[in-house]
Amino acid sequence: MSYIFLILFLRLSGKRTLTKMNAFDLVVTVALGSTFATIFLNKQVSLAEGLTAYALLIGLQYIVAWLSLHSIKFNKIIKASPDLLYYQGQFIESALNKNRVLKSEIMQAIRSNGFSSMEDVEAVVFETNGSMSVIKRSSSNSKTSTLSDIDPKKS
Known part of the structure; x- marks a missing residue:
């Protein structure tokens, strides 16, 4: 079930969630993988807790992407320059x-x-x-x- 929900969350959140645009995106991708592994392997973590973690991580990524799009100062903090x-x-x-x-x-x-x-x-x-x-x-x-x-x- 966790795998199915991860795929659904990723499809709903859009392509940006899995891009290699900045350090925060990488952290979110690694954290999603770690969360998936924890849900899959640790019987003490419930599916509801895992889904909450997925939603939180993807929500944070969405907020950071939105802020970097709408704030030049925030964008400069989050992203490196070429x-x-x-x-x-x-x-x-x-x-x-x-x-x-x-x-x-x-x-x-x-x-x-x-x-x-x-x-x-x-x-x-x-x-x-x-x-x-x-x-x-x-x-x-x-x-x-x-x-x-x-x-x-x-x-």
Whole structure:
């Protein structure tokens, strides 16, 4: 029954509950798994107690997501900001050190994205979910760059 209710709660709460958007989402996902294991393995925990824990965790996640959507200050507290690790041919040492990322890890991300030459890469961004985005060098001078939300001075 616990498994069925967990699936139902997750479907009702939406995709956001299981995303890798920030640290709080990860904590909720781990806590849901731990709660499920406790309900499943511990006979002293009733189904009602477990369902209450599910509802509380998912409710908290919903509140945090809603607050981060409606409050810039709260959003900055909850979420990390993306960092430039490599930009226009230069590794950004301060960002590498801050994020504990090796140059070899950046090279691996670039290769994984199908690039054989660094000259083809405009930037590598360390995203808020821990992944690395590799941005292809563009010949156009578009005013809507995908790097517009990244402050290179903070990286």
